Amino acid sequence: MYYSKLLVGLAGTAFALSASAATELVIATVNNGHMIEMQKLTPFFEKANPDIKVKWVTLEEGTLRQRVTTDIATKGGQFDVMTIGLYEAPIWSKKGWLKPIATDTAYDVDDILPAIRNGLSYENKLYAAPFYGESSMLMYRKDLADKAGIKIPDQPTWTQVKELAAKVHDPKAGVYGICLRGKPGWGDNMGPLSTVANTFGGQWFNMEWKPQLDTKPWHDAITFYVDLMKAYGPPGASANSFNENLALFNEGKCGAWVDATIAASFISDPKQSKVADKVAFAQAPIAVTPKGANWLWSWNLAIPASSTKDEAAQKFIRWATSKDYINLVAKQAGWGSVPTGTRKSTYANPEFQKAAKFAEAEKKAIDSANINDATLPKSPYIGIQYAAIPEFQAIGTAVGQQMSAALSGKVTVDQALKTSQTIAEREMKKAGYYK
Template sequence: MRRRIAALGCWLAALALPALGATEIVVATVNNEHMIEMQRLTPHFERANPDVRVRWVTLEEATLRQRVSTDMARGSSRYDVLTIGMYETQIWARRGWLRPIDPPPDYDLADLLPAIRAGLTLDGRLYAAPFYGESSMLYYRRDLAERAGIVFPDRPSWRQVREAAERLHDPANGVYGICLRGKPGWGENLALVMTMANAFGGQWADLNWRPQLESKPWREAVSLYVELLQRYGPPGSAANGYNELLGLFRAGRCALWVDATIAAGFLSDPAASRVAGRVGFAQAPRAVTAKGANWLWTWSLAVPTTSEHPQEARRFAAWATSRAYTELVARERGWAAVPTGTRRSTYEHPQFQRVAGAFAAAERKAIDSADPDDPTLPRSPYRGIQYAAIPEFQTIGVAIGQQLAAALSGRASVDQALHAAQTTAERELRAAGYGGR
């Protein structure tokens, strides 16, 4: 018996180790559902590439950004493949921190949506492979809206959204009027609020790099944001990010939600969503303008120059972002579950159109309408819609997000929060040589 137990232990240990002679690559990613699905499907890649084994490090979004950014700045990344976005890609490529992806010919670069490809390209070379792309749009409970006699236009105004939130707010029956990101972070609450400020005619900084966080558009946007969540949002909104709000909406707890277009497929899946078939889709709300009202983003796979296994890492990045991978997800989970927002071929596929007809057109329209090179009504010196593509933005954005959370939770007034945010932005930009007041 002891010999059998010892043999069993050796067998289990062998299963935990990479195949003999295989190269192990470490992939750092965010804990979003599409990434978790990618991990589940990784054995397909390993069977086709028996010389490679993949180890995953899955982190909450803010933790991933902080850890990866710190590692890259130190030149000592522990990862072979990084999950990063448009903000980091061009900045890090210019600094020499990323290797070009250089995908194989059958990858079909021309199939990538132009806005997504452009955001990941520097000097004609792709430095990150887009896993999924997104803009933002309004989700609403179509059944509740119809019952209340509410009709949303293709792109409603924030005034119409506020009125609908008030009318649909029904906490006694477990339905909150509106759900919005409250968790602090430049990619969480600030991403939404910057698009709101854009819609009110604002900008993050003017052409002289003077921060505009105490301007009238920012005050109007943040005041509305705080009012919406304090009056009509779920309790504890300051702790809610994308994942938490996705769970609330598909559980039937939110009447309205402005967030990433990538959520549409999850909300439309009857196996995972209580509100499947009862969700309406509209473009992100405008105020005085639609310019910059919806963001543009892509979670992408990049290979750092510190990777000791760049060829294997590139091979994995190309596999996970290929048309073949999309078709694999479709076979395993159905076309409604495929990662979207990156390839023309996905939107053109008849089976995808059949199952995603309710949201695909709205999602594609939102992505195509977002212009990070012309993001605000007044001219701005930066590229990016819900972020400014400068290295200093990450530090400043984290601080602004914390101030927004303080206003939302009642620890500061809107004016106090924006003054503190303005002071921080001025100090950081001045120290970096951008000027400021």
């Protein structure tokens, strides 16, 4: 009896020790649909890796960026895996803040779309693994366009989009002509606004690194945007970002929306969208040039150099960004719900093609985005809707506040751009880019 009690006690102690010995991975991520799905599927990873427990820190996009930037710059060590963007990856890998991603044959790194893979590599090494990738495109209500007698070409102009917005705008019926981001932030309103500026012939900085925000292309682009949104946008648009516009579109309240291609999988999902069977897709609108009209972005998983749990972190990243993970999502939620924009094999899959009527337009947008040649005048920076320099975060956010103020009518477009130019010049001079 004593021995059996002793054995039970020892077994309990061993179990407790093994449980306490489990590696806890703290992962910081953004609060969007695909990341929330990943959290739901984490038990599959933990079951296959009983020695690893995952703890999620889920944050709104702007807060996530602040938290992970502060943590990695100060070597805070709060997170073992971070969700970072295409903007941070080249800057942080160059600074030595990230660990390279350890890939094996099964992971098949060559299956990653070239545009995304190149953006996440430094000196031919992958420093962040893409969880999903995106460009931007036009999503619109085909039923409303047909009713208005408007045919949208595969590559529309902003003028054509404005015509569509004007024809379908019917606030009394709860339909607004167009939904675009207005919430301030370099990754919020300045994402789409930078592409509008690009295609109107603008750039953030010229070859001498002098800011170009008070030039005619920017003035034309922002005037067009403000006029468009004031005439045909929803009320309170200056507070709307991706999630707010997604909710409006899914409720049938947007005639057109130019935003991340990733939205296509949500607005065409009948479980989420009231207009799933009424949507159509086209390339992002152009003005005087097609250059930089559609952005390139990916949300990626990366390991800060300060992490002491490298082996467990690498395992998790390989799992969450693998072909097997995509198949798991397809099995659990259907092919229309898989994270897109990362792997060639996803787009080659007949099941995905059948479920995702947006697949062709999305891949075309991603493949055509070029982070090394996104502006009509030559630019010294990498990036389409951002400039991949450390100072851009602060500049982009400050400019975003001015653009949001112009949209809400607190300042004129001229005032907003003049103030933006002053802020950008001050920051770039302070950082030593020019005198």
